[in-house]
Structures are given as C-alpha cells and as structure tokens.
Amino acid sequence: MEEKILKTINLTKAFGGLKAVNNVTLHVKENTITGLIGPNGSGKTTLFNTIFGVYKPDQGEVYFKNERIDGLNPHQVYAKGLARTFQTPRLFQKLTVLDNMMIAARNHLGDKLFNVFIKRHGWSEQEEKFAEKALEILEIIELDRLKDVPASELSGGQMKLLELGRALMTDPKMLLLDEPAAGVNPTLARRIFEKITQLRDELSLTFFTIEHRIEILLEHADWVYVMHNGTIIAEGLPDEIVNNKMVVDVYLGEV
Amino acid sequence: MVRLVKLGDPLIYILDMAAFIGIFAILAISLNLEYGFTGLANFGKVAFFMVGAYASSIMANLGYPYLLCLIVAIIIAGIVGLLASLPALKLKADYLAIVTLAFGEILRYIIKNEEWIAKGVQGITVPSAITIAGISIRTMMLLQLTIIYAALAICYLITQLLVNSPYGRVVRAIREDELATQVLGKDVFKYKAQIFAVGSAMAGISGSLFAQYVRLINPYMFEPIVTFTIWMMVILGGPANNLGVILGAAFVQALERGARIVKDYLLLPVDPHNLRIILIGLLIIIILMYRPQGLMKESKIKTSALEVSSKWRKKSSKQ
Numbered sequence: 001m002e003e004k005i006l007k008t009i010n011l012t013k014a015f016g017g018l019k020a021v022n023n024v025t026l027h028v029k030e031n032t033i034t035g036l037i038g039p040n041g042s043g044k045t046t047l048f049n050t051i052f053g054v055y056k057p058d059q060g061e062v063y064f065k066n067e068r069i070d071g072l073n074p075h076q077v078y079a080k081g082l083a084r085t086f087q088t089p090r091l092f093q094k095l096t097v098l099d100n101m102m103i104a105a106r107n108h109l110g111d112k113l114f115n116v117f118i119k120r121h122g123w124s125e126q127e128e129k130f131a132e133k134a135l136e137i138l139e140i141i142e143l144d145r146l147k148d149v150p151a152s153e154l155s156g157g158q159m160k161l162l163e164l165g166r167a168l169m170t171d172p173k174m175l176l177l178d179e180p181a182a183g184v185n186p187t188l189a190r191r192i193f194e195k196i197t198q199l200r201d202e203l204s205l206t207f208f209t210i211e212h213r214i215e216i217l218l219e220h221a222d223w224v225y226v227m228h229n230g231t232i233i234a235e236g237l238p239d240e241i242v243n244n245k246m247v248v249d250v251y252l253g254e255v
Numbered sequence: 256m257v258r259l260v261k262l263g264d265p266l267i268y269i270l271d272m273a274a275f276i277g278i279f280a281i282l283a284i285s286l287n288l289e290y291g292f293t294g295l296a297n298f299g300k301v302a303f304f305m306v307g308a309y310a311s312s313i314m315a316n317l318g319y320p321y322l323l324c325l326i327v328a329i330i331i332a333g334i335v336g337l338l339a340s341l342p343a344l345k346l347k348a349d350y351l352a353i354v355t356l357a358f359g360e361i362l363r364y365i366i367k368n369e370e371w372i373a374k375g376v377q378g379i380t381v382p383s384a385i386t387i388a389g390i391s392i393r394t395m396m397l398l399q400l401t402i403i404y405a406a407l408a409i410c411y412l413i414t415q416l417l418v419n420s421p422y423g424r425v426v427r428a429i430r431e432d433e434l435a436t437q438v439l440g441k442d443v444f445k446y447k448a449q450i451f452a453v454g455s456a457m458a459g460i461s462g463s464l465f466a467q468y469v470r471l472i473n474p475y476m477f478e479p480i481v482t483f484t485i486w487m488m489v490i491l492g493g494p495a496n497n498l499g500v501i502l503g504a505a506f507v508q509a510l511e512r513g514a515r516i517v518k519d520y521l522l523l524p525v526d527p528h529n530l531r532i533i534l535i536g537l538l539i540i541i542i543l544m545y546r547p548q549g550l551m552k553e554s555k556i557k558t559s560a561l562e563v564s565s566k567w568r569k570k571s572s573k574q
Contacts, residue, residue, distance in 0.1 A: 052438060054434065054438075073437070073442075074434070074437040074438045075437050075438070075439075075440045075441055075442050075443070077438075078437075078438055078439060078440035079440055083438070083439075084438055086435070090432045090434060090435035091431075091432070091435070092427065092428045092431035092432060092435065092436075093431055093432075094427070094431060094553060095424070095427060095428065095431065095556075096555075098560065098564055099424055099427075099556055102421070102424060102560055103424055103425060103428045103436065103439055103441075104439045104440075105421070106440065108421045109421075110420050110421030110422060110558075111421050111422055111425055111441070112422065113417075113422060113449050113453075115422075116416055116417055116420045116422045116423075117413075117416060123420075123421060124558070124559045125559075127421060127558050127559045127560050128559045128560065128562070128563050130560070131559070131560035131563035131564060132563055132567075134560075135563070135564065135567045144567070147564060147567070148564070166439070170439060170440065
C-alpha cells in the first residue's frame, strides 16, 4: 500500500512559451485510486501524455516502479506495465468490439510478421486463450452481447467502457484513466467508478484518474491532486480537498 | 455505323486481357495491403513495379535464369521499398502520399536520364524466360498466363495469411488509430515499414512478370497514371478485401483492354479507347457516391478467436 508505484520529479513540458506542465512532482501509491482534478486547460492530459511518452518532457524525470521511463516511446511504456485511456475514446472504429480487445493482448506471438507463416499452431492456441480472456472482460463490462459489432456503432458510454476493458486486457499494473466517466449518464458514471474500486481491491491495480465529476471521484479516490496552470496547487485526502480554500477558489467554486 | 473492321485471333485478345488482369491484380493486392489494411497512402506504387521490372530485365539480359531474375526483383524492390519508407513513414498520410509520388517520379527520371543503367528512353528488350522452339503464340501466352496466375495465387495466399492473423489485426488498428495502437504496446513504425517492404516486394514480382510479358520496357511505361490505375482498382473493388481488389483489377483492366478490342473490331462514332477514361472516371464517382466501401466490404479477421467467440454466444444463450 505504501509503495510509490509512479513518481514524477520536476516534470516540465512546454509548448512554445506555454508551460503546460510546470515543475510537477507527484507520486501515486500502489493499489490506490489517485485522482487528478483541475480546471480545463490546467495541463492534466498533457501530464498524462508526458508520463506515457506521447510527449518527451523538456525537463524532469518519471519513474515507474523505480525504473526511469521518461524518454521512452508509448509502446515501451506499455511494456513496463502501464495502460491508459483517452479523454475521447480512441477505439478502432471499423474493428469489432472483440478485435478491439484482442489488439491489447500482451506478448502475442502472432503479432510478429514471420510468425504469421511459421509457428502458426503456437499463436493460434494463444489466440484462443486471449479470446476467452477478452470475452470474460467484456462480460464484466457488460459488452459481451456486442462483441461482433464494429466499435463505431457503440454509444458514447459503451465506448468509454470498451476503452477501459481494452486497457484491462493489457494486464497492466497501473492504469492512467483520462475522464473515465465523461459523457456518460450519472448512473453509469457511478458504476464505472464502482468497477474501478472493485478492480483496485480484487486485482490490486493502481489507478491514476483525471475526472471532472468531482462528487463521484471524491467518493472513490484515496488521494487527490489538484492542478492549475500546469502546477500542482494542492494534494490530500478527498475531504481535505473539498475544504481547501484555494481549490474551492480556482476550481470547485462556492458551494 | 457499327461494323466489323478487322479480324484477328480473338482468343489472343482475351488472353492478353487475362495477362494484364493478373499482373495488375498482384499490384492491387499489394496496394491493398498498404492502403486498404494499413492505411498507408502509397502514391509511388509504380516505382516499385518499375524497380522489379528493371531489376529482372537487367538480370535476364545478363543471362541469368528467370527464377533468379524474379527473386532478385523481389529482393531489390523490397529493399528499395524499405529504404523509401524509413523517412516517409514518419509523415502523416497526406505527406506520405506526396513523398511517395515524388519518389516514384525521381526514380523514373533517373532510369530515363542515366542511360548506362538501362539505355534511358530507348528502353531495353527482355529475353523470354520461355525458350521452346516452334512454340505457337497461343501456347506461349498460355504458359505465360500460368506463371502470372501462379504468382497471383501465391501473393493472394500470403496476403490472406497476413491479414487474417493477430499481425493483420495490428495493422488494421494502425489504420484506425496510430496512437491508440502505440499505447497498446505496438511498435507502429516497425509494422508500417514491414508492410511497405512486403507490399513493394510484391510490386516487384508484378514488375518482373510485366517485363517478361511485354518483352520491352521503357520509362514511359511507368508514369504516375499506373499508380492511379492501381488505386482505382482498390477503391472500386473495396479496400481491405483482397477478393474485392482482384475484382477491381479485373474490372478496370477489362475496360482498359476491352476498349482496345472494341476499337480494333468495331468502327464507332467515338474512339472507345478514349471513351474508357470517361467511363472509368464516371464509375469511380458513382461508386464513391453510392457504395463508398467499394464492390466488396472489408473482410473480417478470421482467426481461431472467431471460433471461441461463436461458442461463447451459445454458452451464454443457454443460461
């Protein structure tokens, strides 16, 4: 519980003159749901992108399980055991729900060009195991009925769920979720967070979650960071955050 | 106004059409692999076709057996494809299109102007791989067709294996969303370079067969219009469907060659060979308006996962 699974030290990413992420030092403890909140444009998604190697940081370091990961490409960050979702789901629209899940399989022999022609038996068996696993996850997120449907035909909420399912399919140690409950109805939003809590407890996963639905996030989070203009302005237990004068001023507003 | 003007052996025309369909079907499949499945807008397709044709012909003129010429054509076209892809694949789709288009033209101008390579505009003749004394034209063409269609069958098989595999699933994912594929652990650049190399090698096969078939090649045969013709085949037939693009190749070549047959046999008030350009253009517009997915829609990814999935349905419906 006390192990710091993810650390950033003085992380900075600028676009031109704008420091979207400015000197951010934070850590996420293992087996927690850590929230990241802040007004629009405060740099939350840029922070995620910088952690995941989509952007190279201008300065600072990122450690995952005490291993330095800044400067790596996204696929190398994935290899360390991190997974992520996007603010607007980035699904493979023309592929079926099941194929969307299958892409995420870790260490699939059939992913390699030459194995397509040799070792067919080997990866074919693997493929069956991955398919079963994918279907089990789809059952958990209640999308198994839609397994043969192209992802483009899903509703917004279902897309969010599928992206979460796809991230789970990668057997991650930790997930970065960018607004998992955005654009879904309140009931579903609550259920998504209940699911996240369940996954934290049952699979000992760690979540670092951006969310604008503060009331739902604060119910489930173990720790919360608040970002404003690229810097972390506060951190604490959910209760402390709600009562923090500065946070209320810049973000939550008067209640 | 319609009357017969000239008589020839009609079978030769049909065989000739079949040969071109086969040669272009290989090109269409290779572009389909790049564009239809992986989303790589290769507008320099003709360059790799040309590399295959020239590599094979230069080898043949040096007296090497045809099989060796073909293998060298495949390897050189594949390598040129890989080298061309390394800088180009870092670019976004539209830039990739322009860079590959320019690459094809540059390569063609080199062949055209550097006469020491292959006699420039004069072109080079290609010694036939089939050397049987006293062979009739029909038999000769049938033999050539056998080779062309055997090559087509092999290319089709290889591509089908590729796209109906986890590998094929990854390349389709790249087409849909590169970043999402990357964060799911796939080295996108490596996949794109591999596909480009395989696609170019296949174009090399086609080029070698083409040179063998026409027996004289010159730089004017490899203008960008060839690339566009291949694109038409893919768009008409249905991107990401290999049977579809073969159908597309047959369709476009039937119009191309058919127009020549009509021109030779019938006297019409219009020139059918020029009319075909209008017809093909019209067809593309109609297809894009009413059936943008092409004649055949994208094929499913057929792997053992499908069987597991279909059993799953039965299991859950029982409960």
